[in-house]
Amino acid sequence: MREMRVGPTGFHDVRETNLGVVLRAVRTHAPCSRAAVAAATGLNKTTVSSLVADLIARGLLRETGESDERRVGRPGVMLALDDLTIAAIGVEVNVDYLSVVAVDLLERDLVTRHVTFDARSAGPDASAARIATAVHEVVADPALRRRSVIGLSVAVPGLVDSPAGVVTRAPNLAWRGTPLRSLLKELMGADGPATMPILVDNDANLGAVAEYRGGHLARTGDLVYITGEVGIGAGVLMNGELLRGSAGFAGEIGHVRMVEDGPACGCGRRGCLEALAGIEAILRTALPDRFPAGDLARADLGDLVMTAVERATAEDAAAVDALHTAGAWLGRGAAMLVNLVNPAAVVLGGYFVPLAPWLLPSCRPALRELAFAPDAGGCVVETSVLGLTAAARGGAVAMVDAMESGRLPLPPPRDGGAFAADEGAS
Amino acid sequence: MREMRVGPTGFHDVRETNLGVVLRAVRTHAPCSRAAVAAATGLNKTTVSSLVADLIARGLLRETGESDERRVGRPGVMLALDDLTIAAIGVEVNVDYLSVVAVDLLERDLVTRHVTFDARSAGPDASAARIATAVHEVVADPALRRRSVIGLSVAVPGLVDSPAGVVTRAPNLAWRGTPLRSLLKELMGADGPATMPILVDNDANLGAVAEYRGGHLARTGDLVYITGEVGIGAGVLMNGELLRGSAGFAGEIGHVRMVEDGPACGCGRRGCLEALAGIEAILRTALPDRFPAGDLARADLGDLVMTAVERATAEDAAAVDALHTAGAWLGRGAAMLVNLVNPAAVVLGGYFVPLAPWLLPSCRPALRELAFAPDAGGCVVETSVLGLTAAARGGAVAMVDAMESGRLPLPPPRDGGAFAADEGAS
Numbered sequence: 017m018r019e020m021r022v023g024p025t026g027f028h029d030v031r032e033t034n035l036g037v038v039l040r041a042v043r044t045h046a047p048c049s050r051a052a053v054a055a056a057t058g059l060n061k062t063t064v065s066s067l068v069a070d071l072i073a074r075g076l077l078r079e080t081g082e083s084d085e086r087r088v089g090r091p092g093v094m095l096a097l098d099d100l101t102i103a104a105i106g107v108e109v110n111v112d113y114l115s116v117v118a119v120d121l122l123e124r125d126l127v128t129r130h131v132t133f134d135a136r137s138a139g140p141d142a143s144a145a146r147i148a149t150a151v152h153e154v155v156a157d158p159a160l161r162r163r164s165v166i167g168l169s170v171a172v173p174g175l176v177d178s179p180a181g182v183v184t185r186a187p188n189l190a191w192r193g194t195p196l197r198s199l200l201k202e203l204m205g206a207d208g209p210a211t212m213p214i215l216v217d218n219d220a221n222l223g224a225v226a227e228y229r230g231g232h233l234a235r236t237g238d239l240v241y242i243t244g245e246v247g248i249g250a251g252v253l254m255n256g257e258l259l260r261g262s263a264g265f266a267g268e269i270g271h272v273r274m275v276e277d278g279p280a281c282g283c284g285r286r287g288c289l290e291a292l293a294g295i296e297a298i299l300r301t302a303l304p305d306r307f308p309a310g311d312l313a314r315a316d317l318g319d320l321v322m323t324a325v326e327r328a329t330a331e332d333a334a335a336v337d338a339l340h341t342a343g344a345w346l347g348r349g350a351a352m353l354v355n356l357v358n359p360a361a362v363v364l365g366g367y368f369v370p371l372a373p374w375l376l377p378s379c380r381p382a383l384r385e386l387a388f389a390p391d392a393g394g395c396v397v398e399t400s401v402l403g404l405t406a407a408a409r410g411g412a413v414a415m416v417d418a419m420e421s422g423r424l425p426l427p428p429p430r431d432g433g434a435f436a437a438d439e440g441a442s
Numbered sequence: 443m444r445e446m447r448v449g450p451t452g453f454h455d456v457r458e459t460n461l462g463v464v465l466r467a468v469r470t471h472a473p474c475s476r477a478a479v480a481a482a483t484g485l486n487k488t489t490v491s492s493l494v495a496d497l498i499a500r501g502l503l504r505e506t507g508e509s510d511e512r513r514v515g516r517p518g519v520m521l522a523l524d525d526l527t528i529a530a531i532g533v534e535v536n537v538d539y540l541s542v543v544a545v546d547l548l549e550r551d552l553v554t555r556h557v558t559f560d561a562r563s564a565g566p567d568a569s570a571a572r573i574a575t576a577v578h579e580v581v582a583d584p585a586l587r588r589r590s591v592i593g594l595s596v597a598v599p600g601l602v603d604s605p606a607g608v609v610t611r612a613p614n615l616a617w618r619g620t621p622l623r624s625l626l627k628e629l630m631g632a633d634g635p636a637t638m639p640i641l642v643d644n645d646a647n648l649g650a651v652a653e654y655r656g657g658h659l660a661r662t663g664d665l666v667y668i669t670g671e672v673g674i675g676a677g678v679l680m681n682g683e684l685l686r687g688s689a690g691f692a693g694e695i696g697h698v699r700m701v702e703d704g705p706a707c708g709c710g711r712r713g714c715l716e717a718l719a720g721i722e723a724i725l726r727t728a729l730p731d732r733f734p735a736g737d738l739a740r741a742d743l744g745d746l747v748m749t750a751v752e753r754a755t756a757e758d759a760a761a762v763d764a765l766h767t768a769g770a771w772l773g774r775g776a777a778m779l780v781n782l783v784n785p786a787a788v789v790l791g792g793y794f795v796p797l798a799p800w801l802l803p804s805c806r807p808a809l810r811e812l813a814f815a816p817d818a819g820g821c822v823v824e825t826s827v828l829g830l831t832a833a834a835r836g837g838a839v840a841m842v843d844a845m846e847s848g849r850l851p852l853p854p855p856r857d858g859g860a861f862a863a864d865e866g867a868s
Contacts, residue, residue: 026591158450185815238688248723250782254687259680261784262664263819264807271814276701348699355694356676356782358687388599388697388709390610393689 031067034059036420038067039076039097043420047080047094068095070210073429075101075164097121103163104419105154106411107147108171108219108404109135111246112186112317116150117408118160123230124414126159132318140183140194161290164427166419169215169411170196171222173247175265181216183289184265187282188247190218213424215415219225219243219407221258223365223400224251226410229417232401233361240359241400242269242346243407244368247282248290254358259357266282269349270294279385293345299324302338321367322394328374341375346375347382347397354387354395365400457493460485462846464493464500465523469846471504471522495519499855501527501590503546523547528853529589530845531580532837533573534597534645534653534830535561537614538743542576543834544586549656549842552585554831558744566609566620590853592845595641595837596622597648599673600690607642610691613708614673639850641840645669645833646693647684649791649826650677652836655843658827659787660785663813666785667826670771670794672743673708674716678783685783686863695775698719719771721793723809725750728764747793755798765800773808773823780813780821791826798825 034057041056042048047058054064065292069152071077078098099120116129131150151168154160174186181197183189197214204212224241227233241251248270252259259266270290271283278287279297291297299306302324327335327409350362362383368375376397383392400406418424460483466476467482474482480490497503504524525546534541538560544553557576561569577594580586598613607623609615623640630638642745650667653659667677674696678685685692696716697709704713717723721743726733729749753761788809794801797814802823809818826832844850 018459130495185814252782254680254685259685259783261680261819262786262821263784263815265780265815265819266784268814272778272781273812285812352698352778355689355698355780356678356692356779357685357690358689360688384632386699388611389689389691393687393691395688 017057018194032422032426034063035067035071035426036422038064039071039420042077042095042097045324046096049094051092053095070099070429072429075430076426078358099124101163101430103137103160103165104412104415105151105165105168106171106222106408106413106415107145107150107168108145108222108411109133109189110173110219110407111136113404114146114150115405115408116154117405117412118154118157118165119331119409119412119416120163121416125409125411126163127154127157128408129154130404135189140189140191140196143189144196144199145203148200151200151204166427167213167215167415167424168200169217169222169409169415170200171217171219172196173219173243173245173249175268176216178215178217178260178264181214183216187246187284188245214413215411215418217411217414218249218251218267219245219248220251221260222251222408222410222414223402223406224253224258224363224410225417226402226406226415227251227363227365227400228253228256229413230402230409231363231406233363233398236361238358238360240357240362241406242349242362242364242368244295244366245366245370246290246294246296248294248349250353252353252359254357254359269353272349272352274345274348289345289349292348293342295321298338298342298371301337301341302327304334317367321370325370327369336374339371340378343375343378344382347379348386350379350383350395350397351386351392354383354389354393358389358393359395362395362397363400365402365406366404369399369403377426458848458852460489461493461852462848464490465497465846468503468521468523472522475520477518479521481783492620496855498524500853501856503715517599525550526738527589527856529586529591530838530841531577531591531592531594532597532648532834532839533576533840534648534833534837535559535569535573535615536645537562538598539830540572540576541831541834542580543831543838544580545835545838545842546585546589547842549839551835552589553580553583554835555580556830561615566615566617566622567625569615570622570625571629574626577626577630591638592853593639593841593850594626595643595648595841596626597643597645597833597837598622599645599669599671599675601694602642602644602691602778604641604643604686609642613710615670639841639844641837641844643837643840644675644677644693645671646675646677647686647732648677648834648836648840649828649832650679650684650836651840651843652828652832653677653789653791653826654679654682655839656828656835657789657832659789659824662787664784664786666779666783666788667832668775668788668790668794670721670790670792670797672716672720672722674720674775676779678779678784678785680783695779698775698778700771700774715771715775719768721747724764724768724797727767728753728761730760743793747796751796754797762800765797766804769801770808773805774812776805776809776821776823777812777818780809780815780819784819785821786817788821788823789826790823791828791832792830795825795829850854 041053054061078092080096099122103118105118116132116133118127161362175184183191183194196216220243227241237256239253243249250267250269271288273287279291281288281291299320455458467479480487506520506522525548529544531544540557540559542555598609601610609617624641646669653667663682665679669675676693676695697714699713701713705717707714707717725746
């Protein structure tokens, strides 16, 4: 049962909560009048006017030139989200790249960057330094001029203790117990971004957020996003909320044992789904000539995937067979998800997207065959339209959402002391 | 965003909601004064007094003789839940038994019954008739005299379309598309219980509710209950809420394929977890002499389980080996749960409980070995203390919870037209 307390402390919380309520009402209904916000929220008009004034001062709302033409009498001034004053940044560090995305309050891209980077060889410290540099570069980008950066998120392929900001274990990066948030706070201390809230989270979780907020299955509440990298992870959304589990380690579908005595996995076990259907596993079988010594130059993953696509297009037997087999394993993984959590959609992301024409024809039948519920409980398997920036975009969007729902502070009024992008980086 | 509407219709809803709020406040704090309820809920004292009067008239609260001795001045009258006026009934139908439980508002047992019954041989119609008879017998039990029955729930081992009250598929009962709620409504029409709300749900889901509300791991929010019958199902609670998935078919861990070309499963596939570690699979291997023709007399399951316990106790090799192997499969299933949803606890129920001394020594190491998260993400495997009545009790308790949270109507004032147990059955 929720207890209600009203008092000096409580009042501040109520006002912060109501600022978020008004912000979300304008997001849903814009352009809209103050009266429409009052009607939609149940707050009275005087309160709404005061909250709107506050949000305008903070650079989150603006008045538009448009008026409500349906209105009888004097035209009302309309409100919209102010898409010029804030930015949120998301970074994904994966086996072979860094991806960086900055979005505005409307969750539209301001900057997207894809940088080839071998995080495993670099190690945690150098990787953190590279992330910090990438963030500074984005903050200095002309698209972020005069914007306040409300927060930074970093997506990592592995177990993440998100409240602590620590990467518990990321076998494909060979990181273990890496205090990524602390490392980044130190690195970014000198010139401003140090004050920026930093979220560290699992890449699949943030990919799922990106799909939910802006993919082609947006607003599908029961959705699983599957990363397609060297590792395979699942971000599980139920009723639009991330399923994290008791220690925050849910969604590790890549390390479910699928067969006894299967191929070796990066985690030290055998027969895991990612050892059978992860991108490295696929490429080893699809392009046997490229792995004479069994070694993988990780920074070349993207090129190798394109080679696999070319060969499969040319009906090369090894490539087609490897993808067919991997697709069937992914279908079996999807069936496991349907049996256990019954999502409405499974979205394949990352490098699975260009390979999907050869994966899906075996994936979908395997799902239907192995799911216990008729018609796979209504679950469809689709590919992401968000490409390799899904997790980074999801992280940036998660910061906007955190601000609106009160888990991050709102930026102070514009003449206050917020970190402003055009001052911090130079 | 939640929209607030206030008006004649809305007012009724607000009052119903507040009646539930007060009821839950008293459940948490009883014995407590009206002032304490006002403090705990944020409702004002006049409103609380009116709501309490209403709840007393409906037989849900009572004033106790006790007074608040900490109170300065005139002693206040204390409130408690009225445990004398309502009852909720839960039935579980499984392969070899019917289990029936009635509870009072404090969720204490009024009646518990275990009836040997072969639902598969009986078929859906005769099974529904047997359920209706069992309900009538419980309603007529002296322990329910002068009580209003607020609702009935029926737990079934299989896919249940709970909103429709239809058993979509229960392979171990050989039911498919069985409109159980409609069948029961018709059967109970003649003498009163026809007006009783009827919930049909999956047995594992209701077992999980029972564990959460009253097992030895009560209030463990991220908990999975595993049924131990011929079939294996999982009831998954996350943050104390059942995870149902988009079509309500989540938790079917028994039908995840664990091995290629494994033993045949009741669902028509091969290698499912329940074909490897379900009770029938265990008994076939543990007691090979009892299955000369491969046939199982299902109504004897309980006796056969006791025979397996006796033989394992006497260190019979076949029994011990069968249980050791099944335990390892259950550990692998638990590891899959940890990897995908990361619960704090997995609770083994049903016939797994008496067999646990031989299952757990291989189950727990398999979980630790195969879970990706260190220390299995903090997950423990325990046995249920609720026995074969877990799902029935969970169903009865779910009706109490549904009433308190407004999903079931509150009983009308005591002189109104509620179905009263002592009138309906004779």
